[in-house]
Amino acid sequence: MGDIKTKASYDELYSDSQHYHVNTGAETIHAKRIPGFFRNIKWFTMSLWSLFFLSPYLQWNHHQAILFDIPARKFYLFGATIWPQDVWMLSLVLILLAMTLFGVTAVAGRVFCGYFCFQTVWTDVFTWIEDKVEGNAMQRRKLDRAAWSVEKLQKKVIKHSAWLLIAVLTGVTFTAYFTEASQLWYDVFHLSAPLIAWIVIGMFIAGTYVFAGFMREQVCFWLCPYARIQSVMIDKDTIIPTYDLERGEPRGKVSGASVNATTGDCIDCKMCVGVCPTGVDIREGLSEGCITCGMCIDACDSIMVKVNKPIGLIRYASQKQMEGIVLPPLWKRPRVLVYSLIFLLALSGIVYGLSHISPVELTVVHERQPLFTRMSDGSIQNKYTIKAVNKMEQDLPMTLRIVVDDPAKVMLVEHDGKVVLKAEKLVPFAVFLRGAHDGTRLENQPVTFVLEGLGEYEGLVIRYDSVFVSPK
């Protein structure tokens, strides 16, 4: 109460925040590129994205293997044609992807960010081009500061053209999943693509160019929600790039050949910071900016080799491992088990869905007005509209019959039971059921409509439950 606040006590308040550096993109991060084990892994995982660029050109049974035909509301995935009725599987796909992400995060942190995320992958390709055109990190910083010259202009033009080329390729490729790919390229070159295609391509060009070229790690810091929820998805058993505090501290510079015995193994060369694509100092602990790409591990190991010290001062390790506790096996970690279980449930749902896609979707609509009609012989007639979608690419011959408790009382009239469902069409038709008039009162009764495949489609049986309505 009576304490008189001194200047020193105020300074204490701020002492911690002196270290707190917030990266809001005021300064472009020019990361050094060095070879190494994790860099090789990153190249490999990045190369998987080539599938994204190649898949639109695969063909399957006279159509594009992967085609999301939105105007026709049909998704083609290799042999499977997915109609809007089957889209419930999409939610399972989303659950599956979420669980994969959660599970992987629980085991190994944000490796998705470091090795596979389109933001970091495209950024890495863009900075690779930058490195090739403008030189290494130091030369790039120098070039940025330098006054405009013909040489600078030349380099910048080449770099931005290359970036835009990739952006265009990305935009057209993405759009090619939604329309016929070769036709799209033809239309793009003849400037005759439909407006919506131009809008999508334009948005992707702008997005790729701005996000990978300029915003880079800012997207990870301030736009991506994944970075913000990582703290609830990882635990003390999650392996993440970690600086071995005990071995490294206190830091000290090496001088000549002698190594100071009083300092730790960290020689404070700042190489780990220099190679970090998001500008994080891993020695300060886990950061929201860390995409766990392992570039700092490559960098530190190369230095440790040079100063004749064991590698692994920075390494993939969990918090508990750092405390000397052995990592438990995966099947003894509840988080991993729960994520895996949900993953498997979703996966089996999708497999079931894909293997049970019915080629015919049947709906029978009972006429509501009138619910029934009294015919001249006193019998009761009900009208039903049969709506059967044939999702196949061939006409489908079928027979139509009904199942009722007493076939003598309710029967199909004026229909020979033969139906041909037109390929990829829904042509509704009406059928009439009549309750035989024998003086007794008919109760409402259940009716099942059954469509059965003929010829090569024998065995295909589709049912729909409805009701026959009578006056009370």
Place this chain on the structure above:
Amino acid sequence: MSAQNRKPVKVEDTGHEWDGIRELTNPPPRWWMITLHASWIWCVIYFLLYPSIPLLHSSNEGLLGWTQIKEFKEAVAENDAVKAPYMEKLKAMDASAIEADPELRNFAESAAKAVYGDNCAACHGTGGEGAQGLFPTLADDDWLYGGDLDTITESITEGRMGNMPAHIDAVDDATIQTLADFVLALPEGNATDAGWAAFNDVGCTGCHGDNAQGGALNGDNYAGSVNLTDRIWRFGGSRDDVLRTIRYGVNQEGVEQTRSAIMPVFGEKLSPEQIKILAIKIHAMGGGQ
């Protein structure tokens, strides 16, 4: 940046000071200024491109020449273009040929929905269920004039007007009572000989035929007269309903309680194509012949 904001920075002021509070010259953030300028530039562009100046009767055109009504008309034209090939076929083919083609029949029935709703549904109901005792059911198989496509077309085009004389003055009440019982017994199959005798004597056979089966089953001469042997009651099946019909007839001028049965003429109001698709729709309601 926020790291630097901690320390107070010396900022230029405007020289205005109130009670020790200085008015600073901090500019608004750059993004805010960009948004402001982008907004007014957008306003100007929008003003030039679209109708924006109200004139006496309309407004100026705008550089794009866009108006809502133009857009609407284009959309209608687009819709018409999609329907055109089907409409051509509807025009060229006759009703029975259209009915034989499932896809075309489906189109015709859908196209007829609006016409039917506008012109027919008020009396005959949206599904042809009619109104008990007032307007005939179209979904059943009892037809006064015939239930084939041609006759239905004729009924719509030219209209129909039922005619049954009033018997209250010409026939004594006891006979009328006998006739009512006879008519009610016919569908049950237990009509009496006395009933048949009265039926013949009064002259009902002239319209309803010797077998009492009316127009649909006895040829054109009896067109419009109801089949008395079936279980469908044009004007209601209670004894009172039947008595009233016999006593006061149908469409009798000057008879107060007479039954009304008038189908208007639609040939002048609707095009032949509209009538064609209506006939197809009605024919498919459940009792077409």
